Amino acid sequence: MSEPPCIRVVDVHKKFGALEVLKGVSFDVHRANVVSMIGASGSGKSTLLRCINYLEVPSAGAIFIDGESLGFREDHTGRRTPRPLREINRMRRDLGVVFQQFNLWPHMTVLGNIVEAPIRVLGMSRKDAVRVADECLRRVRLVDKANEYPARLSGGQQQRAAIARALAMRPKVMLFDEPTSSLDPELTDEVLNVMRELAEAGTTMIVVTHEMAFAQVSDRVLFLHDGSIEEDGHPDQVFTAPRSERCRQFLAKHLR
Amino acid sequence: MSEALKQSLDLALFWEYRAVLLSGLLFNAGIFACAGLAAIVLGLTAALMRLSRTRPLRWIGTLYVELFRNAPDYVMLVWVHFVLPLLLGFALRTRVEFHPFVSAVVALGLVYSGYFAETFRAGIESVPKGNIEAGRAVGMSEALILRRITLPQVVRRMLPEGLNIFISLFKATTIVSLIAVPDLMYRVSMVTQQEMQPLPLYTGAALTYFAVIFVVATLLRRAGERWRLGTLI
Numbered sequence: 001m002s003e004p005p006c007i008r009v010v011d012v013h014k015k016f017g018a019l020e021v022l023k024g025v026s027f028d029v030h031r032a033n034v035v036s037m038i039g040a041s042g043s044g045k046s047t048l049l050r051c052i053n054y055l056e057v058p059s060a061g062a063i064f065i066d067g068e069s070l071g072f073r074e075d076h077t078g079r080r081t082p083r084p085l086r087e088i089n090r091m092r093r094d095l096g097v098v099f100q101q102f103n104l105w106p107h108m109t110v111l112g113n114i115v116e117a118p119i120r121v122l123g124m125s126r127k128d129a130v131r132v133a134d135e136c137l138r139r140v141r142l143v144d145k146a147n148e149y150p151a152r153l154s155g156g157q158q159q160r161a162a163i164a165r166a167l168a169m170r171p172k173v174m175l176f177d178e179p180t181s182s183l184d185p186e187l188t189d190e191v192l193n194v195m196r197e198l199a200e201a202g203t204t205m206i207v208v209t210h211e212m213a214f215a216q217v218s219d220r221v222l223f224l225h226d227g228s229i230e231e232d233g234h235p236d237q238v239f240t241a242p243r244s245e246r247c248r249q250f251l252a253k254h255l256r
Numbered sequence: 257m258s259e260a261l262k263q264s265l266d267l268a269l270f271w272e273y274r275a276v277l278l279s280g281l282l283f284n285a286g287i288f289a290c291a292g293l294a295a296i297v298l299g300l301t302a303a304l305m306r307l308s309r310t311r312p313l314r315w316i317g318t319l320y321v322e323l324f325r326n327a328p329d330y331v332m333l334v335w336v337h338f339v340l341p342l343l344l345g346f347a348l349r350t351r352v353e354f355h356p357f358v359s360a361v362v363a364l365g366l367v368y369s370g371y372f373a374e375t376f377r378a379g380i381e382s383v384p385k386g387n388i389e390a391g392r393a394v395g396m397s398e399a400l401i402l403r404r405i406t407l408p409q410v411v412r413r414m415l416p417e418g419l420n421i422f423i424s425l426f427k428a429t430t431i432v433s434l435i436a437v438p439d440l441m442y443r444v445s446m447v448t449q450q451e452m453q454p455l456p457l458y459t460g461a462a463l464t465y466f467a468v469i470f471v472v473a474t475l476l477r478r479a480g481e482r483w484r485l486g487t488l489i
Contacts, residue, residue: 055389089395097393103386107408117394120404162390169394 004067006031006173006204007052012061014047014227021047023227024061029173032202036215036235039224040250045208046100048224049177052206053095054088065094066172093121096166100178102158104150110137110161111146114168122169129168136164140194156187160194167198174198176207212239212254223247263455270460273447277460280440281468284429287360287437292425294365299372304402306377317373325370329363329428336363337435360432364425371421379410415480423473430465440464 005028014022021044029035037045050056052063054070063070070091072080083091104113114136115129124132137143140160150158159179166174176195180188192214199205199218207214215221221238223231223246231238231247239255242248270277305317324332337359345352354362383406391401411418433442444461448454 053393055392086397089392089397091395092393093395095393097390099386099390099393101384101386103384103390105387105390105405105409107412116404117396120400121395165390165394 003031004064005029006033006066007206008062008064008067009048009052010062010064012048012051012058012063014044014051014056015059021227022051022058025224025227025229026061027222027229027232029204029206031204033220034199034203034205034207034218035220035222036218037206037208037222037224038210038212038215038250038254039230043224044227045222045224046177049175049206049208052175053092053097055097065091089121093117093169094172096169096171096174098159098163098166098174098176098179100181102150102155102162102182104158104162104165106150109147109149110142110153110164113150113161114165117165118168132168132170133164136167137161139167139197140164141190154187155183156190159183159191163191163194163198173204173206176205176209178208178210180209180211210254212251215239223250225250260455263453264459266456267460267463269451269453269456273443273457276447277440277443277457278464280438280443281464283357283432283437283439283442284426287357287364287429287432287439288422288426290361291364291368291429292422294361295368295372295421295425298365298369300376302369302373303376303380306373307380321370321373323370324366325374327367327370329367330431330434332367333360333363333431333435336366356432356435356437359435360429360437364428364432367428368421368425371424372418375414375417375421376410379414380406382413383409412484415484416477419473419476419480423469426469427465 007029009025009027012022012025013020025044025048027035037048039045047056051058054063058071062072068091069080070083070088072082073087074080104110105116108116111130111133114133115124115126118124118129118132119126133146134143137146140163142157142160142164145153145157145161150161153161163174163179179195180191183191188211192211195205195207195214196217205218207218209215216235216239218235221231221233221235222229223238223242223244225244225246230244231242238247239251242251302317302320305313306321308314308317337354337356340359340362341352341354387405387409388401391405396404429439430441432439433445436442440461444454444457448457451457
């Protein structure tokens with residue numbers, strides 16, 4: 001039997017009150033694949049990403065990480081019981097998240113931000129955690145800023161530090177939620193370059209982005225519209241011959 | 257200068273009784289420390305209840321804060337010392353009596369926990385939600401997030417306000433003489449009864465309190481600012 005997909009999203013719905021933001025979304029992500037999610041604001045792509053690690057709890061549907069369901073346990077008879085928060089927390093370690101607003105902890109240095117979870121959550125020794133942090137900082141080219149506080153860094157540097165923080169947990173999948181949207185245009189490249197390198201190194205990634213240049217180099221592009229996947233394919237196909245009219249319109253606006 | 261005025265500014269009498277009087281300060285300090293600790297623990301608990309997702313907990317938290325924040329400390333002190341033991345005694349069907357020190361700590365701890373609760377709540381609400389989500393995303397438990405992410409930022413933010421509450425609390429410890437805790441003020445009245453010269457003793461007490469509060473608060477404020485500015489955005 002082939003290995004289960006790294007991430008399997010099955011018929012995920014999300015409602016906020018009467019507003020249905022996700023209307024049944026399903027897709028698989030395989031190891032070492034880079035999937036970009038594009039779409040207009042309000043299309044549900046960020047909500048979908050947040051559902052994948054249960055920062056938002058789906059109203060219906062299921063998320064599987066390496067074949068194991070995130071929200072519930074299933075016994076041999078197929079009966080489902082909700083997973084306690086403790087187990088959800090344990091499974092979340094496998095999903096690194098990079099946020100639009102970086103969300104670095106302002107009272108800790110860059111190094112402090114990176115070693116915090118490996119020490120407190122994974123139980124790593126401080127020495128080991130610092131070694132892992134050094135390696136992650138090298139990957140995002142931020143070794144010289146290890147002892148700075150986030151407030152003293154540029155947006156691009158903060159986002160690279162946030163990427164290093166997520167990498168330090170050695171996650172199976174990296175989730176990026178519009179990682180360059182709150183950066184000045186001249187700072188987006190340094191973040192995108194780091195992301196490209198991660199992709200080339202075989203990191204499994206799901207990226208919500210407005211950067212079509214990045215979407216074009218991913219393995220697969222999902223176009224979301226109004227809470228559903230409208231287009232799903234290789235970037236060559238999606239960007240040159242989209243099947244959906246809405247996707248065509250969206251790309252016409254964003255590809256210039 | 258009139259004789260009375262001259263006498264009231266003459267600190268010789270206060271100096272003569274300095275050992276007895278100043279050892280009363282230890283009671284002020286002890287009550288301050290115990291009530292301050294109680295106020296912080298209870299205040300944080302009440303703040304977390306007010307911010308809870310469970311509605312009944314929110315109600316209890318709000319009721320608690322409003323009750324104690326709006327109770328005058330003198331009234332609370334008398335009520336805790338004289339009425340609460342009767343109520344407890346009635347409920348437990350036994351005779352209950354509070355040591356004055358205990359009553360003082362309980363009363364002041366409750367009143368000042370009301371102030372701390374509001375300060376904690378404002379501080380916790382000011383921590384960006386993204387900071388907490390980042391904690392969840394790396395698999396931290398809610399308790400760990402509170403301890404490592406939220407509270408360290410809250411403490412830095414509430415430091416100036418918290419220091420003011422502590423100063424008020426220290427000042428409030430001077431009313432415990434009313435239920436016969438032998439603090440500085442209590443001892444001043446005792447010596448007064450013997451010497452029949454209240455004015456210089458009260459002047460001495462006022463100057464002592466002022467000096468203690470001024471020096472300690474200034475040192476703490478300086479240390480706090482240095483620590484806060486070093487690390488806060």
